[in-house]
Amino acid sequence: MRREKIDVLVIGGGAAGMAAAVQAANEGVKTVLLEREKKTGGVLNQCIHNGFGLHVFRKELTGPEFMEELWKELSETNVVVKNNETVLNILPETKEVIAQSPEGMKIYKVGSLVLASGARERPFNSLLIPGTRISGIFTAGVAQKMVNIYNRMPGKRVLIVGSGDIGLIMARRLKIEGMDVVGVVEIRAEPGGLMRNVVQCLEDFSIPLLLSHTVIEIHGRERLEGVTIAQVDENFKPIGGTEKFIPIDTLVTSVGLIPQNELIEDFVDMDPINKGPVVDNLMRTSVDWIFSAGNNVAIHDLVDFVYEEGKIAGKYAAKVAKGERLPKAKYHFKRGRNVGVMLPQRFTATEPFKIYIRPKRTLESADLKIGGKTYRRYAWKLRPSQMIDFIFRDFESLTSKDFEVEIEVVENG
């Protein structure tokens, strides 16, 4: 088995990992970036729509363009990028990482680590899928890859279940490619994705959105022949008498993303709501040499934020690899009213940092309160589909003796 000693190892070559590797290398340490696919870029590669980069690059880019900006940054550093390499295990006691590469197994002895393993798609209610392997059912990401990378159409007539952003974007994409897109069904009473995507992906193309509806039955033997949809009540239970058969040969599912943390979840503190590691404002996990950034920490809406987190993780991972002592994250946030996904959960109170929060439910207008003090008034609707971000720097006002700071989003209507 080959052994290699490096300063910073970054796992995952998507936006967060590339940004982390660039930043670590800029700090002057030996940095290796591992990507399991044959090219870096992650999901950006297949997201050919625009809307990326407004925060970071001050211009509106498509996914591949954002990716190429990162490739440019990478090429100006001496990061060693290793494609086709999959991490199998992290050994926390010895700071070793075991990877499978085309040349065989490898062991990396690392100074520090950045985990940027991203997310995978949540499968649609597998109970509904008949036992036989029926073809014609795809997750939105898989359909996106087929259409945008491999130039293959998933079918002729499609229904989309779930109105997450990827689902909305795929509805438009498949319509542009000439598929008959019969509609999008969403089990909740409001769309899962951003309003701008409801407008520009559905309304612009006259694609119907059926809220409070879901697929309750799947028909067909080898190829999908149709689905039965029904309206649901507040508890998401189908309402009798509302069933309707929709003949389709393709079902595209977009029912959410799940952070991928199998490599660390056994030995770092995990946040049950984010479904990712607990991190501080330096993007450090509960293990002081393991950092993490991007969609495996929590699902983000914007790649720009993922990129910024990657930069922070890379910077501090490099410092740890150099043997610098980082300040302790003495403070921690306690989730108060309406706070769903949130990061970071701990902070050092040594430098300003961004807090990201997803409200648990839609709020008409609300105040962001930290430690009881109002820091921001939102005079508009806050939705779970959109993360709010806020730069926190007011550390003098932190009076709590137990270093616990409550954070809440309170309706002020």
Next chain:
Amino acid sequence: MDKKIICIACPIGCEINVHIEKDGKMKIQGNRCKRGESYAKDEILNPKRVLTMSIRVENGEMDLVSVKTDGSIPKKLIPKAIEYLKGVKIRAPIKVGDVIVENLLDTGVKVVATRTVLEDAILQLSNK
């Protein structure tokens, strides 16, 4: 007359209210930045969109290159633009930013590549 518009100029998606007076003057409320104002005006007078899609590639490492309109084009031209771009085929290599169509349907808007597509390595060898 009042019209409700959701601004799509950025991910925030402000709900903008446009009040149109009898003389055509517009009063715009609910936008959180300047871009929302021009978006709302356009949306009433001449809705525009950026189109992103992909175009077929010959002898490339991929069969498709993703493209976008370099500015927004009138919304009503989108179906025509899609049809037109489906008929376009270009040869690799292509670099990000390369102009693929100079003037899309006389809108004055360019269509540019949004990714790099290199030549297929195997094809490249057999051509040598």
